Amino acid sequence: MSEELDMIIAEAEDGMKKAIGHLETELTRIRAGKANPTMLDGVNVEYYGAPTPIAQVANVSVLDARTISIQPWEKNMLQAIEKAIMQANIGITPQNDGVQLRLFLPPLTEERRKELVKKSSGEGENSKVAIRSIRRDAIEQVKKLQKDGLSEDAAKDGEKTIQELTDKYSSLVEKHLAVKEKEIMTV
Secondary structure (H helix, E strand, O other): OHHHHHHHHHHHHHHHHHHHHHHHHHHHHOOOOOOOHHHHOOOEEEEOOEEEEHHHOEEEEEEEOOEEEEEEOOHHHHHHHHHHHHHHOOOOOEEEOOOOEEEEOOOOOHHHHHHHHHHHHHHHHHHHHHHHHHHHHHHHHHHHHHHOOOOHHHHHHHHHHHHHHHHHHHHHHHHHHHHHHHHHHOO
16 A cells, blocks of 8 residues: 555656756746847747757857857758747847848846746746645545555655655745846846
């Protein structure tokens, strides 16, 4: 019976780790004023009829703190990449010089910084909701096990362990958000 309890706890922890991983991915997409190639991770370009990430059809590099260079491997992809970036609505207009695209990141205004902090907080809240949902499901499974014959002490210990995991991963969300907020608000 305790094997099943261990499985429930392991599954809950795995789900919480995934929620943190997703949060980290989403936070890297939120621009903090510095050029970063990961800003283009969600942007796909039409390449021979298939949506393909920009990094797979071009060389993406950071020229300086505010400039990203995109040099397509095939010259005919220049317009397609430019169009994909415009449609992605990432807030940057690419500059096309016929050979490569340059993305110049404008300096962030105080208002825009606060907006980005709000967006980060929203992502953090989504992660916390996911973590609490995982906790709820795991505790329901423990209660089912208890009905099927698991001792009350073992069930209480399982619920306590699940709550400790929830607290641990919720505080991890807070730490990620604090780091991102500091990064965004640094001028």
